[in-house]
Amino acid sequence: MSSGIKVKAPATISNLACGFDVLGAAIHLTADELIGRLVQKPGVHINRIYGVKKALPTNPNENTAGVAIQSFLRFLRADRVGIELDIYKKLPIGTGLGSSASSAAAGVMLANELLKRPLTKRELVPFSILGELAADGALHGDNVIPSLIGGVVFIRDIRSLSFKRVYHPPGLFVSIVFPQVKVLTREARGILSNHVPMKNFIKQTGNLGGLLLGLQSGDFEMIKCSLQDAIIEPQRAHLIPHFYEVQTAAHEAGALGCSISGSGPTIFAFSDELQKAEIIAQKMRKIYDLNKIECISHVSTINEQGTVLC
Amino acid sequence: MSSGIKVKAPATISNLACGFDVLGAAIHLTADELIGRLVQKPGVHINRIYGVKKALPTNPNENTAGVAIQSFLRFLRADRVGIELDIYKKLPIGTGLGSSASSAAAGVMLANELLKRPLTKRELVPFSILGELAADGALHGDNVIPSLIGGVVFIRDIRSLSFKRVYHPPGLFVSIVFPQVKVLTREARGILSNHVPMKNFIKQTGNLGGLLLGLQSGDFEMIKCSLQDAIIEPQRAHLIPHFYEVQTAAHEAGALGCSISGSGPTIFAFSDELQKAEIIAQKMRKIYDLNKIECISHVSTINEQGTVLC
Numbered sequence: 137m138s139s140g141i142k143v144k145a146p147a148t149i150s151n152l153a154c155g156f157d158v159l160g161a162a163i164h165l166t167a168d169e170l171i172g173r174l175v176q177k178p179g180v181h182i183n184r185i186y187g188v189k190k191a192l193p194t195n196p197n198e199n200t201a202g203v204a205i206q207s208f209l210r211f212l213r214a215d216r217v218g219i220e221l222d223i224y225k226k227l228p229i230g231t232g233l234g235s236s237a238s239s240a241a242a243g244v245m246l247a248n249e250l251l252k253r254p255l256t257k258r259e260l261v262p263f264s265i266l267g268e269l270a271a272d273g274a275l276h277g278d279n280v281i282p283s284l285i286g287g288v289v290f291i292r293d294i295r296s297l298s299f300k301r302v303y304h305p306p307g308l309f310v311s312i313v314f315p316q317v318k319v320l321t322r323e324a325r326g327i328l329s330n331h332v333p334m335k336n337f338i339k340q341t342g343n344l345g346g347l348l349l350g351l352q353s354g355d356f357e358m359i360k361c362s363l364q365d366a367i368i369e370p371q372r373a374h375l376i377p378h379f380y381e382v383q384t385a386a387h388e389a390g391a392l393g394c395s396i397s398g399s400g401p402t403i404f405a406f407s408d409e410l411q412k413a414e415i416i417a418q419k420m421r422k423i424y425d426l427n428k429i430e431c432i433s434h435v436s437t438i439n440e441q442g443t444v445l446c
Numbered sequence: 447m448s449s450g451i452k453v454k455a456p457a458t459i460s461n462l463a464c465g466f467d468v469l470g471a472a473i474h475l476t477a478d479e480l481i482g483r484l485v486q487k488p489g490v491h492i493n494r495i496y497g498v499k500k501a502l503p504t505n506p507n508e509n510t511a512g513v514a515i516q517s518f519l520r521f522l523r524a525d526r527v528g529i530e531l532d533i534y535k536k537l538p539i540g541t542g543l544g545s546s547a548s549s550a551a552a553g554v555m556l557a558n559e560l561l562k563r564p565l566t567k568r569e570l571v572p573f574s575i576l577g578e579l580a581a582d583g584a585l586h587g588d589n590v591i592p593s594l595i596g597g598v599v600f601i602r603d604i605r606s607l608s609f610k611r612v613y614h615p616p617g618l619f620v621s622i623v624f625p626q627v628k629v630l631t632r633e634a635r636g637i638l639s640n641h642v643p644m645k646n647f648i649k650q651t652g653n654l655g656g657l658l659l660g661l662q663s664g665d666f667e668m669i670k671c672s673l674q675d676a677i678i679e680p681q682r683a684h685l686i687p688h689f690y691e692v693q694t695a696a697h698e699a700g701a702l703g704c705s706i707s708g709s710g711p712t713i714f715a716f717s718d719e720l721q722k723a724e725i726i727a728q729k730m731r732k733i734y735d736l737n738k739i740e741c742i743s744h745v746s747t748i749n750e751q752g753t754v755l756c
Contacts, residue, residue: 157648158655292656293649298671300659331641337677338467339603340647341654345468346602348658349610361608367647 140173141249145242145443146286147227148234149310149404150278153365153395154343159302160234160278161288162439163310165227167238169446170201170246172221180205180219187225199223200236201243204267208244211263212254219247231314232398234279238443240267241284245443257285257442262297274325279398286442288351305354309413309437311386313420314402316430317377324399328371336366356392356408363393363406376401378423385419394420410435450483451559455552455753456596457537458544459620459714460588463675463705464653469612470544470588471598472749473620475537477548479756480511480556482531490515490529497535509533510546511553514577518554521573522564529557541624542708544589548753550577551594555753567595567752572607584635589708596752598661615664618748619723621696623730624712626740627687634709638681646676666702666718673703673716686711688733695729704730720745 147167150160175181180196196202201223209217221243227235244260244267261281268280275294282289285301292298332340343362350358373379376396382403386394390412391405403420407413417433424431457477460470485491490506506512511533519527531553537545554570554577571591578590585604592599595611602608642650653672660668683689686706692713696704700722701715713730717723727743734741 155651155655158652290655290659292652292668292672296671298652298656298668300656300663300665300668302659328644330644332644332647334638334640334642337642337647337650341465341651342468342602342608344651345465345600345654345658346608346610348655349600349612349662352659352662353610355610358602358608358610361606362602 140171141246142169142171142446143242143245143249143443144169144446145238145245145283146439147238148279148282149312149397149402150234151365151368151396151398152347153363153369153393154340154347155278155290156368157276157278158291158344159288160282160291161310162282162286162442163312163436164439165233165434165436167227167233167235167283168242169224169226170221170242171224172219172246172250174250175218175220177218178216180209181221183220183222185223185225188229190229192225192229198270200239200267200271203270204240204243204263205247207266208247208260208263212251214251217251219250221246228316230318232396232400232402233312233314234283234398236271237268237279238283240264240271240280241443243267245284249445260284265294282442284442286440288438290348302348302351304351304438305356307408309407309410309435311391311405311407311413311417311420311433311435312397312402313382313417313424313431313433315377315424317401324372324375327375328368332367339366359406360392363395365395369395372396372400376403377429378427379403381423382420385423386416389416389419391416450481451556452479452481452756453552453555453559453753454479454756455548455555455593456749457548458589458592459622459707459712460544461675461678461706461708462657463673463679463703464650464657465600466678467586467588468601468654469598470592470601471620472592472596472752473622473746474749475543475744475746477537477543477545477593478552479534479536480531480552481534482529482556482560484560485528485530487528488526490519491531493530493532495533495535498539500539502535502539508580510549510577510581513580514550514553514573515557517576518557518570518573522561524561527561529560531556538626540628542706542710542712543622543624544593544708546581547578547589548593550574550581550590551753553577555594559755570594575604592752594752596750598748600658612658612661614661614748615666617718619717619720620746620748621701621715621717621723621727621730621743622707622712623692623727623734623741623743625687625734627711634682634685638678642677649676669716670702673705675705679705682706682710686713687739688737689713691733692730695733696726699726699729701726
């Protein structure tokens, strides 16, 4: 039995107001830690999952990390390899911070390290996506790709693995607040209309392009006016208690923009100064404190590394 | 009476497959030439419009260039200034190459030059937009802004004059074919559905972001897979005879992508080599020659200057 190694995968914010299903970013907040080792018995063996109230499957065919690792091993035709692991969930499930995606990212990273890096991080992307598909039932990469490779990532088309890292100004800060209420991704998807009014479609493409060009050129004014969601946010806001109060508080405290991360309930805000980001997080948090809703708040820069050995 | 000066404004391709109402680019093909001079009599006086079969209004309150110049003069409170001009239309109306937008761009440029440049080119943008609004009835900037300032331009929101130049690789070539059939912008807009299916909306935002990031980073592979239009092209293609045959011919000749410019009937294709661009133009043209439809074809790089003195 080999000595164990440990990897950690970050939480991610996704959609970023105007990039539904196409934009995500990793932050400095650990979502998953995995400790694993090579063992004699072939296959993936999940000993235990720590840190979540709801029991998650330890069967590797049903577990996000397990599915990701198995698809990676099959790709390498490594059918005699045995990997045993423990999963430490550092965030609850259903936060909008990509908890399941992080398991998939951590899983493939762990396996690749145990096998002495046969693939690059980018080459691990497809297996991490298959892992997340197992958990979520929907094929998308706006959490799992940034969690694995880091940074802000634009996903053009997940089926053809067409994605691109988006450069951004170094002074970009993220404030998040996660109220401890439950919003399930599948439900949050279910309420979305099947159609988008043409007018909103044009507005949203304007904002998405503005955000991408603003990020790449460090144009904070352009970033600020682009961080608007005319399509998804109005349909999901009612699922998150006090959403508009929190958004107003963030704007009043100087946020560049504020919207729902993924399908929520986490709310994120961007800003251009650390001090502002801290005040924004406090003000957002205060809304939930006043309403006696437990919440976690956090301030971070963009995490450029993604999943790493630790 | 002062001696005359002459300006020329380029044709523009717009939408660029996945950027409906938000993307346009200037090409090296003159759409309008204006010759004008300062005169004693205050106001704008259009002597004559050359080069178009259909009579265009010479009344400055109805003429695109006239409206643009008047709004510019009002902004400067230059109510005693008199400008007399002749307009030389170098392209027909209703091509999808921004003929009316070019008049507006040329108009404000001419007036600004005659007054010894009180404003920068970028500061002229609002007046050029008002000019085009007079002709088209719709407020958009994807022709008039690139015609004035040059380059590939992304328009985030025309009402707030929020737009940005998009960098692109130097080796980007444009082939166009303009079949001499009539498609009016207003009609082409009228047939568009008021709603976009959510699935196509996500696909189109993926392609738009991919195109912008691909252009900015010189990633021709990303540009190629992004040049698709899931929303507008399928609704307008039937207005343009032999559209799909032309598109297929362009793809077979190595185009990165091929779609309708603006509301058509001009069809444009991008490519990454001059020689390829010339073959693509020939192959596209051949479809119309075989079908005995008169057409103009042209090959160009992106025009970085926009409207210039000449």
